[in-house]
Amino acid sequence: MGRPPCCDKANVKKGPWTPEEDAKLLAFTSTHGTGNWTTVPQRAGLKRCGKSCRLRYTNYLRPNLKHENFTQEEEELIVTLHAMLGSRWSLIANQLPGRTDNDVKNYWNTKLSKKLRQRGIDPITHRPIADLMHSIGALAIRPAQPPQHPNTSAYLPAPLLHDASYHHAVDVLQQQQVVIDADAPASPDNLDQKPPPPPQQLLKWSDFLADDDAAAAAAAEAQQVLGGQQQYQHEAAVKAEAAGGPGWQAGSSAAAGGGGRACGDNGGGVGGDDGAAAFIDAILDCDKETGVDQLIAELLADPAYYAGSSSSPEMDWGY
DNA sequence: AAGGCGGTCAACCGCCGGGAT
DNA sequence: CATCCCGGCGGTTGACCGCCT
Structure with a gap:
């Protein structure tokens, strides 16, 4: 109740x-x-x-609200932020002056998600639908694998970006000695719980689990660094798991963090009315530091990312 | 002309987090 | 520490509108 x-x-x-x-x-x-x-x-x-x-x-x-149509720049920003944050409309709207979360949500649901689908992109995971279908097909011929750990984010979706770029981003972060487990400091026990995936496997469900778990945990770690302004959805995912329900939805945004973040001080604590905007800014700053922003920009500019896009390297939403 | 249908968007609903007591 | 209350959030609904047949 x-x-x-x-x-x-x-x-x-x-x-x-x-x-x-x-x-x-x-x-x-x-x-x-x-x-x-x-x-x-x-x-x-x-x-x-x-x-x-x-x-x-x-x-x-409210004063200063925009009532005109969304511009292409706004569309691109929404898509980028949705890839990073998931359906956290208020955070996305904070980056669009004059737009409300309801505006952004409605625009996404009625326009942008359809455009992505028409481009062959799954609007939830931001991955090519063909890749997802391939993954589903590969999973269908594998025996079911029970979750290996009680606290694993077993139902987190696959990484939202192209696998190669996603793993590259993770590599970048790991090279920077990012702590990827926010719930507990790195320890041999933790390492035992999350063995590295065996190489030379084309697709392995547990690989996704490991990477997503790490991404979610790293995002939570970044959140801790940023001053705990927002409770990261990794926690929700864990709670959902504990409650017996799938945690993938609650954890999707954390997984959507693009490989996890644990940047240095972003200029002090985040708080007050500007907290959400500062949180986004901090994420973007982190992306710049780690190069993830460049990866996202490259992905969005890559015609292959939008499977139906034939020629223009820029996002062309015109139909 | 009118009914069906789909798209859009304002508004509602229920849940959650956090501050106050 | 527990409870209450409020603001905020995301998901969903339903009225309205334009297009099509």
């Missing part, structure tokens, strides 16, 4: 907002600010739930 409703639903208006309601809310917020949304409806003379007021304001009435 979740929390009880935040307001008396019987006496609350639902559905589309009228211009009068918008005017009331705008007048109230312009004079009183936006604190304590639960009291806003009453004080503003609205028969609305406080959450509804907050949503209406943040998604529609």
Whole structure:
């Protein structure tokens, strides 16, 4: 059971907002600010739930919102950030001035994911669908392998980038002596738990597990370094595992970290209202330090990445 | 002209994290 | 430490609109 409703639903208006309601809310917020949304409806003379007021304001009435179409630059940024962060729309929206998380989410669901699919890219993993099908086919002829470790992210998806680039990114990080297990310091026990994958195997499910686990753990490590602003989804994945459910979804964003990060100090702690933006900035900074940003840029510019793209090295979304 | 259908997007719902008490 | 409350988030829904037949 979740929390009880935040307001008396019987006496609350639902559905589309009228211009009068918008005017009331705008007048109230312009004079009183936006604190304590639960009291806003009453004080503003609205028969609305406080959450509804907050949503209406943040998604529609807030100053400096853009209402025009997304630009190509914004599209590219969304795709890049989605590859890195998964469906963490608020973080992505923080990098797009004037856009809300709802805007970005809707645009992704209605436009961008379709474009990616048309290009032969799986919008969830950002991998070529052909690769995924190949992997599925290869898995289908293998005997099932139970998870080797109780805390493994057994259901994490495969790396989101091209395997070669993904593993290159991991190599880069490992060469920098990145600590890849955030939950426990590196130790012989941990090494025992995660033996290196045997070489010369074209595809092995446990290889994905090891890499994803490492990527998720490294992302969590980076998160710790960044000041714990956001609880990384690796934890959620572990929790989901412990609860008996698949942790792949919760861990997907961590795995989407592009090979894990544990960069140095990014200029102190991250906090306050700019925390999320600073978090993204820190990730991007880390990518620059490790060269992952270059990898992503190369991937996005690579026609082969967008399987249907025939010629242009740049992203051409025009249809 | 009208009904079906799909796309878009505003709004709602339920859950979670964190601060306050 | 436990509980309550609030803001925020992501997923989902449903109304609306335009296009097609």
